Amino acid sequence: MSTLTEAEAPPPTAPVPTAKPARRRGRWTPYLLLAPGLIWLVVFFAMPMVYQASTSVQTGSLEEGYRVTWHVATYWDALSEYYPQFLRSVLYAGTATFLCLLLGYPLAYLIAFRAGRWRNLILILVIAPFFTSFLIRTLAWKTILADGGPVVGALNSLHVLDVTSWLGLTAGDRVLATPLAVVCGLTYNFLPFMILPLYTSLERIDGRLHEAAGDLYATPLTTFRKVTFPLSMPGVVSGTLLTFIPASGDYVNAELLGSTNTQMIGNVIQSQFLRILDYPTAAALSFILMAAILIMVTVYIRRSGTEDLV
Amino acid sequence: MAFLNWLKRHLVVIAGLLTLGYLLLPNVVVTVFSFNQPKGRFNYEWQEFSTAAWTDPCGVADLCGSLSLSLQLAAWATLGATVLGTLIAFALVRYRFRARGAVNSLIFLPMAMPEVVMAASLLTLFLNLGAQLGFWTILIAHIMFCLSFVVVAVKARVMSMDPRLEEAARDLYAGPVQTFLRVTLPIAAPGIAAGALLAFALSFDDFIITNFNAGSTVTFPMFVWGSAQRGTPVQINVVGTAMFLIAVLFVVAGMVVTNRRKRQKA
Structure with a gap:
């Protein structure tokens, strides 16, 4: 740690008094300001959910039209037919989230504490890939992981592929069209969503706390375990959520880098809606995914004890 | 021993830079393959250098x-x-x-x-x-x-x-x-x-x-x-690379301007 620069950090500035709400004049002003945006969200976000719930309990066909018959069995049928894809989504998204945390933390730490004058440049490099369409970048993984390419060759000669195919992550000499490729793509695509919140919460940590821990004979590892990591928890929580939620509904990586054996629930919803046109089943699947995510997120936020996400 | 100590002190930096490499690798591939002249319909394998796609970015319907x-x-x-x-x-x-x-x-x-x-x-x-x-x-x-x-x-x-x-x-x-x-x-x-x-x-x-x-x-x-x-036409990679370059240029220019303003104020 560069102790000098951190000791010179200016003391926190006096808190700015918060904006005082509730002016007598214009009792209707807040509602007028809120109305256009909220109406948009109600009509195009909330109402569609209601339509979807209603579609999921309809029966009928494309030709004859659909009617609400409270056919709840659709949910049961959908679950019993597609539970492997549900499990796979949770498993892949969970693994990708864990890998993002594992890979992203050192980089966020590097930017926050060790980068010095390179800080802004590295931050730009983290954000810059966003400006190339993510589909093009995902397709680039097809080249990187190509059969017989340098990456696969290296993994093969280090006998990594033997281990991964024993674990069922890859198949033979191939990485493409296996779970490993899909998880690799998911990890890659959502990594910045992990790094940025981690960086924000790490950057807020007062460097003097590290020195204090060192003065009290904490080893660097203990300092990290008892001081840095607990203080970065808000970043860990929002980072994992920002990674897990989009990853669990994603179908792009599974479609471009995977095979029919690596389909996730997003692939099923997409093909039911856009190709097979079985709207009730598709709506039921989408509804189950939404409920599962909301329950998981609520439990997770409660347990980790951070309420302020917005 | 000295090397091990060095490694220990810079472990975070090395791990962080490896992650950065992982993040940027696809962009490098996209850029390199924008100069490729693929044999088949797909632009996944390197064949030979060509600037054809760069000179004709709208060449694909x-x-x-x-x-x-x-x-x-x-x-x-x-x-x-x-x-x-x-x-x-x-x-x-x-x-x-x-x-x-x-x-x-x-x-x-x-x-x-x-x-x-x-x-x-x-x-x-x-x-x-x-x-x-x-x-x-x-x-x-x-x-x-x-x-x-x-x-x-x-x-x-x-x-x-x-x-x-x-x-x-x-x-x-x-x-x-x-x-x-x-x-x-x-x-x-x-x-x-x-x-x-x-x-x-x-x-x-x-x-x-x-x-x-x-x-x-x-x-x-x-x-x-x-x-x-x-x-996949090569032109896709051209668009991807160009977007990347334009965005980075804008960001860097913005940063230079803010830095200069800060210095003037100080």
Whole structure:
């Protein structure tokens, strides 16, 4: 740690008094300001959910039209037919989230504490890939992981592929069209969503706390375990959520880098809606995914004890 | 031993730089392969160097059309989401009103929802209403999911604003409109700009929600998706590389300007 620069950090500035709400004049002003945006969200976000719930309990066909018959069995049928894809989504998204945390933390730490004058440049490099369409970048993984390419060759000669195919992550000499490729793509695509919140919460940590821990004979590892990591928890929580939620509904990586054996629930919803046109089943699947995510997120936020996400 | 010590001290830096490499590797591949001359329909294997795609970026049917459609969509979606989102952000920070919790969750939920769920439910709405899928349905969808991000960006800025500045303006006999235009808006501008930039990037690169609600309209991400099935033209890589370079140039130029201003003030 560069102790000098951190000791010179200016003391926190006096808190700015918060904006005082509730002016007598214009009792209707807040509602007028809120109305256009909220109406948009109600009509195009909330109402569609209601339509979807209603579609999921309809029966009928494309030709004859659909009617609400409270056919709840659709949910049961959908679950019993597609539970492997549900499990796979949770498993892949969970693994990708864990890998993002594992890979992203050192980089966020590097930017926050060790980068010095390179800080802004590295931050730009983290954000810059966003400006190339993510589909093009995902397709680039097809080249990187190509059969017989340098990456696969290296993994093969280090006998990594033997281990991964024993674990069922890859198949033979191939990485493409296996779970490993899909998880690799998911990890890659959502990594910045992990790094940025981690960086924000790490950057807020007062460097003097590290020195204090060192003065009290904490080893660097203990300092990290008892001081840095607990203080970065808000970043860990929002980072994992920002990674897990989009990853669990994603179908792009599974479609471009995977095979029919690596389909996730997003692939099923997409093909039911856009190709097979079985709207009730598709709506039921989408509804189950939404409920599962909301329950998981609520439990997770409660347990980790951070309420302020917005 | 000395090497081991060095390694121990720089472990975080090495791990961080490896992650950075992982993040940037695809961009390097995209750039290199924009100079490729593929043999078949797909541009996944290196053949030979060529600048053919760079000299003829619109040489593939529909590519530039889809690109300009995406830019138009992103511009309109940014405008819509920024206006609506900024109004909400000001209401949330500056006023007390009923049902605040409900409003907050209505803004939070679109960000906590997998895109495919929003996409699918919006499509059910459009199908039920018998709407014609195309430009307008995509625009509606894009404004919907960009809105919340604008609210968050603008809210953060307005919250950290010193209300005494506005009071000072009022004390100096500025009317409410004048105070807003001359004091409030300039201070909130960086937040609004950040929100707008985010909205533009989100809308321009959106695939999942567009895929569901576009009908037969082809945006640039839809074009790339289709070409992954039919054959990937090199021009896709040219567009990707050019976008990357332009964005980095803009960011660097912006940083140089702010740094210079800071130095002048100091």
